[in-house]
Amino acid sequence: MSTAELIGQDPGWLIAVKGVLVFAVCVLLTLMAVWGERRIVARMQMRLGPNRVGPFGLIQALADGVKLALKEDLVPAAADKIVFIIAPIISATACFMSFAVIPMSGEVSLFGHRTAMQLTDLPVGVLYVLAIASVGVYGIVLAGWSSGSTYPLLGGLRSSAQVISYEVAMGLSLVAVFIYAGSMSTSEIVAAQHKWWFGVVLFPSFVIYAISMVGETNRAPFDLAEAEGELVGGFHTEYSSLKFALFFLAEYVNIVAVSALATTLFLGGYHALPGLTFTEQWLGGWFTLVWFFAKVIFFFFIFVWLRGTLPRMRYDQFMKFGWKVLIPASLFWIMIVATMRVLSLQGASRLTVISFASAIVLIVLLIGAGFDSAKKKAALAPLPDEAAPFPVPMIPSLSTTSEIEGTVQRG
Amino acid sequence: MYLALELTKTSGPEAVLFWILAPLTVLAALSMLLVKKAVHSAILLAAVMISLAIFYIAQDAPFLGIVQIVVYTGAVMMLFLFILMLVGVDSSDSLTETIPGLRPIAITAALGFGGLLVSLLGRATLDHDFAGLTAANIDGNVPALAQLLFSRYVWAFEVVSALLITAALGAMVLAHNHRVVARPTQRDRAVRRFRTGSLATAAGLPGPGVYALHNAVDVPALLPDGSIAQASISATLEARGDVIDSAPFQLEKLEEEPK
Numbered sequence: 182m183s184t185a186e187l188i189g190q191d192p193g194w195l196i197a198v199k200g201v202l203v204f205a206v207c208v209l210l211t212l213m214a215v216w217g218e219r220r221i222v223a224r225m226q227m228r229l230g231p232n233r234v235g236p237f238g239l240i241q242a243l244a245d246g247v248k249l250a251l252k253e254d255l256v257p258a259a260a261d262k263i264v265f266i267i268a269p270i271i272s273a274t275a276c277f278m279s280f281a282v283i284p285m286s287g288e289v290s291l292f293g294h295r296t297a298m299q300l301t302d303l304p305v306g307v308l309y310v311l312a313i314a315s316v317g318v319y320g321i322v323l324a325g326w327s328s329g330s331t332y333p334l335l336g337g338l339r340s341s342a343q344v345i346s347y348e349v350a351m352g353l354s355l356v357a358v359f360i361y362a363g364s365m366s367t368s369e370i371v372a373a374q375h376k377w378w379f380g381v382v383l384f385p386s387f388v389i390y391a392i393s394m395v396g397e398t399n400r401a402p403f404d405l406a407e408a409e410g411e412l413v414g415g416f417h418t419e420y421s422s423l424k425f426a427l428f429f430l431a432e433y434v435n436i437v438a439v440s441a442l443a444t445t446l447f448l449g450g451y452h453a454l455p456g457l458t459f460t461e462q463w464l465g466g467w468f469t470l471v472w473f474f475a476k477v478i479f480f481f482f483i484f485v486w487l488r489g490t491l492p493r494m495r496y497d498q499f500m501k502f503g504w505k506v507l508i509p510a511s512l513f514w515i516m517i518v519a520t521m522r523v524l525s526l527q528g529a530s531r532l533t534v535i536s537f538a539s540a541i542v543l544i545v546l547l548i549g550a551g552f553d554s555a556k557k558k559a560a561l562a563p564l565p566d567e568a569a570p571f572p573v574p575m576i577p578s579l580s581t582t583s584e585i586e587g588t589v590q591r592g
Numbered sequence: 593m594y595l596a597l598e599l600t601k602t603s604g605p606e607a608v609l610f611w612i613l614a615p616l617t618v619l620a621a622l623s624m625l626l627v628k629k630a631v632h633s634a635i636l637l638a639a640v641m642i643s644l645a646i647f648y649i650a651q652d653a654p655f656l657g658i659v660q661i662v663v664y665t666g667a668v669m670m671l672f673l674f675i676l677m678l679v680g681v682d683s684s685d686s687l688t689e690t691i692p693g694l695r696p697i698a699i700t701a702a703l704g705f706g707g708l709l710v711s712l713l714g715r716a717t718l719d720h721d722f723a724g725l726t727a728a729n730i731d732g733n734v735p736a737l738a739q740l741l742f743s744r745y746v747w748a749f750e751v752v753s754a755l756l757i758t759a760a761l762g763a764m765v766l767a768h769n770h771r772v773v774a775r776p777t778q779r780d781r782a783v784r785r786f787r788t789g790s791l792a793t794a795a796g797l798p799g800p801g802v803y804a805l806h807n808a809v810d811v812p813a814l815l816p817d818g819s820i821a822q823a824s825i826s827a828t829l830e831a832r833g834d835v836i837d838s839a840p841f842q843l844e845k846l847e848e849e850p851k
Contacts, residue, residue: 261629261631264631264632264635303654303658304654304655304732304733304734305654305655305658305733305734308655308658308659308662309654309658311662312645312658312661312662312665313661315661315662315665315666315669316642316661316665318669319635319638319665319669322669322672323635326631326672326676334676338673338676341669341672341673345666345669348666365734
């Protein structure tokens with residue numbers, strides 16, 4: 182029986198219970214994520230991080246939440262009041278909704294019913310997540326506009342440009358998955374990965390998705406919508422108290438949601454690691470839940486690791502990267518995937534497939550080599566050497582640096 | 593005829609959904625026309641689009657519903673940006689009539705055209721019975737749509753996409769302008785900072801404010817001799833006349849500080 186049929190038999194009260202569970206999981210993960218992020222970043226910066234409230238500082242995030250709720254709620258005089266209040270509500274509502282289609286476990290028994298830990302199964306589940314994400318951006322853009330102040334407006338505009346650009350790359354990276362799974366439903370995509378994870382088979386798609394999901398969630402190194410050094414706080418500069426807390430919540434739930442989608446699409450969802458498939462039967466199937474959350478937490482760790490390691494990108498570099506690198510690369514890759522898929526479905530010989538693949542690899546290498554030599558030529562162009570009006574330290578031109586490097590290598 | 597009646601009857605959860613969402617949609621659509629601010633109109637348009645999408649999903653057309661959200665929220669977002677760029681951040685419609693007597697004519701024309709459309713569409717009949725969504729979706733909603741799009745309607749589909757690509761290219765050509773000089777890179781700027789003019793600003797411009805007493809951007813910094821550092825203030829603020837005198841924030845007697 183497919184997951185869609187299994188979930189379709191749920192009685193109304195079970196759907197309600199699952200809805201509450203999904204909500205609780207999101208909130209709990211957010212609390213743990215805030216704590217985890219601060220501890221991990223602290224460790225990367227040779228600090229301890231929050232360790233006072235509760236064991237290991239575990240309930241620090243809860244204490245922060247209470248503090249935020251008790252703060253004064255300011256609405257700037259220049260703000261558009263209604264939109265100012267609606268914006269954080271849109272953000273916080275949209276982020277929870279995408280979790281409805283994420284399959285968190287295989288077939289389990291809940292209160293005596295055979296079901297799966299997935300709220301609903303749409304035939305277009307993955308597109309649904311994209312649609313919800315594009316509604317979520319409204320929260321950020323409207324917050325920026327309604328604040329009636331310059332920095333939030335700039336932050337909101339940046340974020341809308343960012344999300345529109347990176348959603349294209351993200352959508353294109355998903356196409357390869359749809360082609361291989363033959364479906365857009367999350368549960369069927371997970372089922373199609375019982376043997377090989379799409380993260381392995383479709384590795385370029387996985388890389389493109391991973392990059393664009395960081396862009397989608399406004400996280401470092403792509404957190405240009407709230408770049409502290411340039412825009413104070415970006416779109417949420419004017420927000421305080423619970424309204425700010427809603428944006429904060431939305432950011433972390435969004436991270437967990439894109440991580441969960443990445444797990445579902447590329448890392449086999451709730452399936453166990455290859456070779457450990459016998460663990461999927463443990464605890465009456467509930468052990469699959471552990472696998473799912475282990476993968477989600479892995480992705481979350483990557484998010485934190487990026488934040489702790491990389492400096493923020495400049496805005497024009499970021500846009501150039503999205504439009505000139507990610508999108509053409511995805512289009513090229515989709516063509517290859519579609520051809521390979523047709524070849525294998527029509528029962529082409531292994532020789533044909535291998536020669537096609539090696540021809541593609543050869544072409545890519547040639548193009549790469551061409552780019553490299555063009556770059557070298559451009560870099561070696563001599564700098565205009567005007568006479569300096571002041572005695573300044575010599576600015577080493579690239580030709581001298583490469584000479585120095587050459588001598589070092591020879592020596 | 594009776595089959596059609598059976599199929600089009602709404603009941604149960606769908607009816608509840610309809611009676612909650614439909615009035616909200618109509619309200620949003622009406623206020624979209626009536627609100628004064630262009631941005632509010634855009635938001636209400638997005639609300640109407642999303643509620644239409646929910647109706648589609650409730651009527652067994654999930655693909656159409658989801659695509660409606662993806663496409664139209666993106667489109668409304670573009671509209672929103674156009675408003676900000678072309679009309680202004682905080683603009684509202686002016687309600688003064690420039691040509692007298694236009695309002696009654698417009699209202700009559702709108703009512704007449706609407707009445708005509710409703711009465712025509714209400715009496716229209718198809719020359720064949722409809723099969724119903726259950727029959728259309730027998731292989732699944734998405735494969736059924738794909739089957740039609742890529743076989744029967746492939747020509748129309750390709751023509752529309754060619755039209756859209758042409759429009760996009762046209763917009764790019766119209767909006768394109770060549771830079772007269774190359775954009776200076778970070779490297780160029782660094783070189784220029786050291787090699788031209790005075791070295792006084794090589795380490796960056798002075799920040800605004802008088803140390804420890806006032807550091808807002810509208811107060812010029814003071815040089816060691818007490819004169820004002822002009823470079824510490826944004827030219828925009830100066831042109832707007834928003835700059836405050838920094839004299840009241842000076843420390844008068846340093847020796848009186850408690851030890």
